[in-house]
Amino acid sequence: MVSIKDVAKLAGVSVATVSRTLSKPEAVAESTREQVMAAVAESGYVANALARNFRRRRSHTVVVLMPDIGNPFYALVVQGIEQAAVQSGYQVLLGDTQNETQREQAYTELVRQRTADGLICLGPHIPFDIDENVTAPPADWPPLVMACEYHGRVKLPRIVIDNELAAREMTEHLISQGHSKIAFINGPEDSPLCQARFDGYLQALLDAGKTFDRALLMHGDFTMETGYELTKQLLQREQLPTAIFCANDEMAIGSLHAVRDQNLSVPDDIAIAGFDDINIAKFSYPPLTTVHQPRREIGAKAMQLLLQLLDGKGSAETIVLPHDLIIRKSTQ
Amino acid sequence: MVSIKDVAKLAGVSVATVSRTLSKPEAVAESTREQVMAAVAESGYVANALARNFRRRRSHTVVVLMPDIGNPFYALVVQGIEQAAVQSGYQVLLGDTQNETQREQAYTELVRQRTADGLICLGPHIPFDIDENVTAPPADWPPLVMACEYHGRVKLPRIVIDNELAAREMTEHLISQGHSKIAFINGPEDSPLCQARFDGYLQALLDAGKTFDRALLMHGDFTMETGYELTKQLLQREQLPTAIFCANDEMAIGSLHAVRDQNLSVPDDIAIAGFDDINIAKFSYPPLTTVHQPRREIGAKAMQLLLQLLDGKGSAETIVLPHDLIIRKSTQ
């Protein structure tokens, strides 16, 4: 492998000059610069990033903790992260945690080992033991940004949409369509994001003078399978809901499926709404009413925030990005 | 940051002994080992992977080149890769190329820079200039394994299913359902994988004594959008096909959508089949007949092959994994 020494010898300069020419060319005389570049070209030299990172004490790599790589919602978020990373000379290490604490910790360990400089956490869970009263990230935590989900108490930099508002708007939309028995299939109970969505749902009901029926609230795990199963349960009740609001599109698609299995029609018998606006939402049958999240932007902003953090100019910012109600045929 | 020196001092031994204790404990006396481990625990020492990789000239990282991170087909393949990688102490760097040569090359560059040790290529395109007559990978190519797709001429290690057989079986299934006007919405024309699927389709038609109608062959780009558009075109013909076989599930879902838009019924008016068996296939309306690919296994095997290559015991193996015909309601 050709190293910086070889180039120096070939160009007739010192290794320091080669290094300088490559990192800040303007600090080098034009004539020597040309010699060096010629030597680089001739030798086919490529700087060894392993050595450079070692020396600079920066891996220029970030880990993205994804709860489930199979969940299509995350794809565009990761794409946003990745684009922003590449633009800044960073790489993205993929961390599929399957919601397992052990795997989260293994990936977090990469930061302690200096394999990665920081973390972007897409799920609700943070891989640290958190003391009861902690509200700010302790000094021994690595640079960490949350995207989409967030922690209820610890104030970390985060990129979100206004989940409560979005859920309220969707519920209002359903109410405006004449629904009053609106079931809500939410995600995991312990997720602050899901709590916010529930709050929005509840608020809309109360604002409209409706009562909240505990029996219409269910909790899934964001998969099509649970959307299907929970909807089946709902449809075995004596009193059927007239609308089902699911906290993500995948559960909504499972829900659609369950409703059709009972030979009921969407939206005539039961309206169904989702959340996220993943690609498939437009192509479901019928097309799914949902909340659009700017996923790529969420990812890009998260990466930018992390870069700030790594540059030492970090703060526990919360960035709220705009969402959008997308009304399609599943509710009207 | 606590380094190996600090541990050595604390344990009262040399850095060499600490290094040995951590890499091959059996080569060290039990008493010193205990001292060292105690010092490690006390100091909270974590070996600096940057330094270690530099020294060992291995990044223990591989790049996965994905044509499109938003394509759900790849998610499970990547999961398979990632699991196998983690098991062997490797990390996965995500390379979303968006089918752009420039981005492919940028990621390939990471290997030359020693940021990564090798590549797994999920798309049909290899980021190298390939001479006309080359059939084996030139020596200056980095360790490279192909998964799912493959190159038509250059013999690279690859993990595939028998695409021709699978397409033939699917076409035979459609024929057995009484169809004779079977449209085929294939992927990009220049993909060897797609050519194989076409061959299978053609063979099944000919074996059954049917003729191949050029007008029933179309080429999309594997997105729901093109599945939708191409099907719309098909449905504007005078002679409608009675079945549409799409080369992946996403196009099939777009196709379903287009057929419904014309108030035609699936499968009564037109049967539709896909390929891949992505998660959503089971939850489409109607559920989609498709070819199941063992995606996680494909990924895992690809990673294993790459590790072999990196250990110098590589060969241009082709591994064919079993597929499975999944008959659902969209064709019967």
Add this chain to the structure above:
DNA sequence: CTGTTAGCGCGTTCAC
């Protein structure tokens, strides 16, 4: 503007 020098943290000789 350029060269010399001195490490970064670790793994690996080679003596002892």
Add this chain to the structure above:
DNA sequence: GTGAACGCGCTAACAG
């Protein structure tokens, strides 16, 4: 079984 010494390839500090 252990320690001293060296060097991986590069960047940064300093002197000139």
